[in-house]
Amino acid sequence: MTQDPYEILGVSRDASADEIKKAYRRLARQLHPDVNPDPETQDRFKDVSRAYEVLSDPAKRQAYDRGGDAFGQGFGGAGQGFSFTDIMDAFFGGGAAGAGGQNRGPRSRARRGQDALIRLDVSLAEAAFGVTRELKVDTALTCEACEGKGTAPGTSPVTCETCHGQGEVAVVQRSFLGEIRTLRPCAACRGYGSVIPDPCRECSGDGRVRSRRTLTVKIPAGVDMGTRVQLTGQGEVGPGGGPAGDLYVEIHVEPHATFTRHGNDLHTTVTLPMTAAALGTQLTLPLLEADLERSEDAGDGEDAGTVTTFDLDVRPGTQSGSEQVIKGFGVPSLRGGRGDLVVSVRVDTPTRLDPRQEELLRELAAIRGEETPDGRVQAPHKSMFGRLRDAFQGG
Numbered sequence: 290m291t292q293d294p295y296e297i298l299g300v301s302r303d304a305s306a307d308e309i310k311k312a313y314r315r316l317a318r319q320l321h322p323d324v325n326p327d328p329e330t331q332d333r334f335k336d337v338s339r340a341y342e343v344l345s346d347p348a349k350r351q352a353y354d355r356g357g358d359a360f361g362q363g364f365g366g367a368g369q370g371f372s373f374t375d376i377m378d379a380f381f382g383g384g385a386a387g388a389g390g391q392n393r394g395p396r397s398r399a400r401r402g403q404d405a406l407i408r409l410d411v412s413l414a415e416a417a418f419g420v421t422r423e424l425k426v427d428t429a430l431t432c433e434a435c436e437g438k439g440t441a442p443g444t445s446p447v448t449c450e451t452c453h454g455q456g457e458v459a460v461v462q463r464s465f466l467g468e469i470r471t472l473r474p475c476a477a478c479r480g481y482g483s484v485i486p487d488p489c490r491e492c493s494g495d496g497r498v499r500s501r502r503t504l505t506v507k508i509p510a511g512v513d514m515g516t517r518v519q520l521t522g523q524g525e526v527g528p529g530g531g532p533a534g535d536l537y538v539e540i541h542v543e544p545h546a547t548f549t550r551h552g553n554d555l556h557t558t559v560t561l562p563m564t565a566a567a568l569g570t571q572l573t574l575p576l577l578e579a580d581l582e583r584s585e586d587a588g589d590g591e592d593a594g595t596v597t598t599f600d601l602d603v604r605p606g607t608q609s610g611s612e613q614v615i616k617g618f619g620v621p622s623l624r625g626g627r628g629d630l631v632v633s634v635r636v637d638t639p640t641r642l643d644p645r646q647e648e649l650l651r652e653l654a655a656i657r658g659e660e661t662p663d664g665r666v667q668a669p670h671k672s673m674f675g676r677l678r679d680a681f682q683g684g
């Protein structure tokens with residue numbers, strides 16, 4: 290019989306509190322004594338209940354994750370975590386707060402920490418091909434002096450005298466209908482059922498301290514502006530040694546000198562002399578991969594065989610404003626595949642002609658019958674946006 294509470298409940302090690310609760314409810318419904326009283330099933334029900342007791346309590350779960358014995362101690366202790374309410378929830382549904390809208394008994398000092406968000410500036414090539422970066426992160430970490438317990442060395446929390454460890458006190462109000470008795474969280478211990486008489490000096494009893502550390506983060510190929518990379522359990526540690534939240538690294542891509550990105554396509558513009566556009570030529574175009582050779586901390590995309598240039602054939606008679614699509618030389622997609630590289634051509638008309646050049650051009654114009662051209666009159670060139678607008682307006 291396994292002693293691993295994750296295995297007993299059939300959940301993964303990074304299962305959320307909600308997933309654990311759902312798994313427990315499902316098993317409790319099958320194994321509960323009222324449903325299935327045979328002894329073997331009852332042994333399983335006990336195991337499932339114990340497993341849930343450990344995994345539903347952040348402090349116990351973290352203790353187990355750190356290599357502690359899940360069931361060796363604490364079971365049946367202060368009556369924390371596992372409660373009648375959870376059994377009722379398993380059968381009758383109900384929210385996380387339980388049937389009465391309130392948990393019974395003292396609450397745990399350990400709570401899950403908050404998620405943290407940091408921004409990371411990367412180059413376009415790093416976003417496209419992935420990069421491994423060292424990040425300085427400021428978050429709350431478990432206090433080493435007290436191991437998250439919040440107590441000074443050699444001391445421990447004592448039972449609250451006001452509520453006798455219950456974490457809540459009965460408030461009685463008299464009304465013409467008689468006495469109304471309600472339970473409120475105990476103010477003396479803030480509902481914990483115990484007080485820390487001698488708080489740890491390092492963390493003032495919070496169980497955690499702020500600290501700066503360096504994390505190595507692998508950014509996958511294909512991220513874009515605003516993509517958030519999740520690092521599970523690297524956020525803020527919770528109070529009372531509670532489990533840490535997650536850290537999100539939000540990608541910010543720096544603009545590139547020659548490429549702009551549209552989805553997974555890259556766009557660039559090449560400027561050609563008028564003669565080359567007319568006669569045709571071959572160009573060596575630097576690809577985005579060329580940036581990887583320059584950066585020292587480049588990601589996985591780089592190896593000795595990486596192609597960094599593309600030989601572009603410019604056909605004779607290429608028009609200014611025309612585009613050539615080079616398939617598969619855009620940005621790799623997070624889901625696999627790669628976008629295209631779109632090269633726009635701009636034809637450069639010469640501005641200063643010496644007498645010999647002017648003579649040659651005039652001669653060419655004469656041969657082509659272009660000495661007094663009419664110029665072709667036509668409707669203004671419509672952009673994609675203009676065509677869409679016309680489509681919507683029925684124009």
Ligand SMILES: [Zn+2]
Pocket residue numbers: 432433434435436437438439440489490491492493494495496497
């Ligand atoms: Zn401490």
Ligand SMILES: [Zn+2]
Pocket residue numbers: 449450451452453454455456457475476477478479480481482483
């Ligand atoms: Zn109290």
